[in-house]
Amino acid sequence: MNDSHTPISTFDEICHLTIETMRRMDMETLLQLKRQAVRELDRAKLTKGCIELALSLKQEDRDRPTNDNQPSLLD
Numbered sequence: 001m002n003d004s005h006t007p008i009s010t011f012d013e014i015c016h017l018t019i020e021t022m023r024r025m026d027m028e029t030l031l032q033l034k035r036q037a038v039r040e041l042d043r044a045k046l047t048k049g050c051i052e053l054a055l056s057l058k059q060e061d062r063d064r065p066t067n068d069n070q071p072s073l074l075d
């Protein structure tokens with residue numbers, strides 16, 4: 001646990017414990033974890049971009065006056 005007398009968040013404590021655990025791992029395992037983290041971060045960024053685009057398109061749909069007689073690009 002935390003040896004100092006300053007308050008620490010649960011998140012900070014979990015990070016500290018995780019780092020201490022990882023320090024005991026061998027170098028190859030740590031490098032594999034790093035590569036995996038990079039891949040997961042890239043996937044998360046892609047997902048975030050897709051969500052932002054969908055939100056933007058949804059907002060455009062809401063802002064555009066509806067004309068039921070005009071065919072959609074998706075039709």
